Amino acid sequence: MSSNTWPTQSKQSKSQQLGYQSRWSEHPERLAWLVLLSSFAIFVLLMVTIPLAAFYAIEHSSVNRPAQLESTLGTLLLKPFRGSELIAVTSQREDIGVGSIIEAAGGTTQGTLSFVSSSEPPQTLGSMQIYAGTSIEVERIREPFFERSAQPYQVTLRLLEGQARIFNDSQLGQRALRVNLIIPHGSVIMNREGTYEVSTAADQTDVIVRSGFADVRHSNGQQELVGTGIRIGMSSDGLLQKDAQQNLIVNGNFAQDNIGDVEEWSSQVFATNANPGSVQFVEREGRKLAFFTRTVGEDAHTEVDITQEIQKDVSLYNSLVLQFDVRLLNQSLAGGGMLGSEFPLRVELFYTDIFGKVVRWGHGFYYSDLLDDADPNNDNWILDRENNDKIPQGQWYTYRSPNLITLFTDQQTPPAQINSIRFYASGHKYMSFLSEVYLFAE
Numbered sequence: 262m263s264s265n266t267w268p269t270q271s272k273q274s275k276s277q278q279l280g281y282q283s284r285w286s287e288h289p290e291r292l293a294w295l296v297l298l299s300s301f302a303i304f305v306l307l308m309v310t311i312p313l314a315a316f317y318a319i320e321h322s323s324v325n326r327p328a329q330l331e332s333t334l335g336t337l338l339l340k341p342f343r344g345s346e347l348i349a350v351t352s353q354r355e356d357i358g359v360g361s362i363i364e365a366a367g368g369t370t371q372g373t374l375s376f377v378s379s380s381e382p383p384q385t386l387g388s389m390q391i392y393a394g395t396s397i398e399v400e401r402i403r404e405p406f407f408e409r410s411a412q413p414y415q416v417t418l419r420l421l422e423g424q425a426r427i428f429n430d431s432q433l434g435q436r437a438l439r440v441n442l443i444i445p446h447g448s449v450i451m452n453r454e455g456t457y458e459v460s461t462a463a464d465q466t467d468v469i470v471r472s473g474f475a476d477v478r479h480s481n482g483q484q485e486l487v488g489t490g491i492r493i494g495m496s497s498d499g500l501l502q503k504d505a506q507q508n509l510i511v512n513g514n515f516a517q518d519n520i521g522d523v524e525e526w527s528s529q530v531f532a533t534n535a536n537p538g539s540v541q542f543v544e545r546e547g548r549k550l551a552f553f554t555r556t557v558g559e560d561a562h563t564e565v566d567i568t569q570e571i572q573k574d575v576s577l578y579n580s581l582v583l584q585f586d587v588r589l590l591n592q593s594l595a596g597g598g599m600l601g602s603e604f605p606l607r608v609e610l611f612y613t614d615i616f617g618k619v620v621r622w623g624h625g626f627y628y629s630d631l632l633d634d635a636d637p638n639n640d641n642w643i644l645d646r647e648n649n650d651k652i653p654q655g656q657w658y659t660y661r662s663p664n665l666i667t668l669f670t671d672q673q674t675p676p677a678q679i680n681s682i683r684f685y686a687s688g689h690k691y692m693s694f695l696s697e698v699y700l701f702a703e
Contacts, residue, residue, distance in 0.1 A: 322406040323415070328357040328374050328399065333656035335370030337391070339363055361399045365391050365423065373657055375546075376416055378436050379404060385547040386414050386438040387429045390586075390659060395423025400443070404436075413437035413452065420444050424460035426659070427451055429473065430547030446495040447483075450476040455489070456514065456697060466495040469506060471699065472514055506701055509573050509679060513585075513698035515542050515549040526551075528567045535561035538686060548586075551695040553606065553686035556591070562603070566685035571700070575666070576615070576677045580703040583610065583662040583682075587626050589654055591692035595629045601643030603688040606695060610665070611681045614674040622669070624662070625649040626693075657696075 330339065330350060337350040340362040347364070350372070357363070357374065365372055374397075375388040391397065401417035414436050420443070431437040431454045439452040442459060444466045451457050455473015459466065468477055469492040477493055478484045483500045487493050490508065494501030511525040518524060523542045530537045536558030543552050555563055575581055585608070592605040604625035613619050630651060631642055652658040662668075669676045682700065686693050 319407045320405075320410050320412060322410070323403040323412070324406050325359060326376075326379065326402050326404040326414070327355060328376055328402055328416075330354045330357045330363060331373045331375070331656065333371045333373055333653060333658055335366065335368060335393075337363060337365055337370065337372045357399060359399055359401060362396065362421075363391065363399075364396045365393050367393050369393060371657075371659060376402065376414060376438060378414060380408070380436070384435055385430070386436055387416075387427065387431075387440065387547050389418065389440075390426040390428070390657070392424050392426075392659070395425055396421040397423075397425065401441075413439040415439050415441075417441045417443065420459060420461055422461060424458070427457045427459070428547055429453065429455055429457070430544075444495070446497065447477070447479040447481075450478070452476075464496060465501070468493050468495070471508075471697070506703060509571055509575075509700040509702055510569065510682065510698050514696070515551055517542060517549075525569050526567045527569075528565065531564040531566075532561070535559060535563055538563045538565040538691065540565045540567055540686075545694075548696045551684065552693075553684075553695070554692045555686075555688075555690050556692060558690075560593070560689040562687070562689070564685055564687040566683055567695075568681055568683045570681050571679045572681075573679050573702075574677065575612075575679055575702060578666060578702045580701070581665040581676070581679075582701045583608070583665065583699070584660065584701065585698040586657055586659050586694075586696040587652070588657045588694040588696075589626060589628050589652065589692075590694070591690060592627060592629050592688060593690035594688040596627055596631045596642055596644040597625055597649060598688055599642050601645060604649070605686055605688065605691040606693040607649075607685055607687070609683045609685070610679065611683070612669070612676045613678045613680060614669070615677045616674075618674065619680065620669070620674050620676075622665070623648075624660070626652055626658070626660070628652055628654040 331353040332350050338347045339350050340347055342360040370393045372391045373388050374391060376386050378384045378386055398419040398421060400419055401415060403415045405412045427440055429438050429440060429451050442449045444459065444461050446466050449459060449468055453473045456471040457475055458469040458471060468475060468487065470487050470489055472489050475487045477487050479495055479500050481499055485500060491503050492506050493503045512523065515523050528540050538555030541552045543550050551567055553565055587606050589605045594603050597604050604627050607623055607625035609621055609623040611619060611621050627649065628651060631644055666676065684695055
């Protein structure tokens with residue numbers, strides 16, 4: 262039967278092929294138009310898809326970038342990858358990659374994780390200040406491969422425990438920074454210029470926006486955009502009620518107006534028959550700074566300061582805490598000088614107590630101790646080590662005061678009004694930075 266069936270089917274197939282061939286041979290123009298239109302369609306498709314593919318590749322291609330880690334006080338511990346041994350970090354490392362775990366031990370340990378672009382010259386786009394008792398994991402650090410890409414420098418970190426402060430310096434004219442901080446109860450996205458504080462514990466996470474805006478997302482789907490001066494809590498149940506933490510300092514990040522002035526701050530220079538020092542407001546390392554300096558001239562006493570009038574009643578507050586960042590680069594007089602008041606940076610707070618008396622409280626910072634140098638003449642200079650801090654040279658240090666309401670009350674001068682705050686550099690030669698000044702009242 263197969264010999265009778267297969268030849269018939271073969272003949273039918275051949276006849277159909279001959280029919281198709283005869284159609285195209287009778288109308289060759291149809292074949293030509295089909296080929297022409299198909300070619301044109303393919304050309305248009307390629308003309309559109311190739312540039313789009315190239316644009317997408319230029320816009321979205323990215324590469325891993327290492328971060329820089331620096332111990333600013335005490336010793337940080339680093340695991341370069343999961344399962345590795347802990348490494349002590351006492352200076353700067355530039356090889357912090359994905360999978361790294363950073364731990365800050367207890368006490369006063371502090372460190373800085375900086376995000377630096379690969380451009381020439383390199384730009385610090387932002388940083389994270391790490392405090393004692395904190396552990397973080399680096400999950401992602403990506404930078405666009407092509408310089409012309411408009412995509413941001415992307416960082417994803419996981420805050421396992423403790424507290425951290427994030428600085429984002431996303432400004433016009435440079436690569437933007439997008440930080441996604443994963444926390445036990447959700448995440449916080451910081452893709453705008455600003456300063457943010459996050460602290461987490463087993464039962465609650467607190468997010469405080471010092472400046473800028475943060476996109477706070479709970480793991481249950483709740484989401485809220487939090488603005489400057491707002492604190493929001495997160496628990497396993499969801500987002501907690503927002504509240505405002507009042508900052509009595511105005512323009513504590515030294516933002517400049519359209520003509521370059523720094524509002525609310527005034528400055529003075531003191532020098533008698535000597536080259537004076539200076540104070541400038543500059544931007545460096547992703548921060549806006551007050552820069553105090555005197556590097557030339559004969560050895561003579563000089564002083565330069567910035568002052569803000571506050572004039573705020575604090576009699577109803579239970580807590581008053583002063584916080585700022587300081588970095589000392591140079592001091593020629595050890596300690597606080599002969600009189601114990603010539604520091605490369607010192608803060609003074611003037612207040613009126615409940616008895617009507619005007620009181621001055623101060624705290625100084627130095628890195629060169631009286632016994633560190635070879636000059637025996639200064640070994641007996643005045644230096645109050647309890648009320649002034651010795652900090653590492655050339656590294657950022659966050660100072661946070663005790664509760665000043667309690668401190669002043671214990672000194673028998675309970676405060677009624679904060680009058681003004683003054684920062685100054687003093688001595689022969691000095692160089693110091695001041696950043697992010699806050700006076701929190703609650």
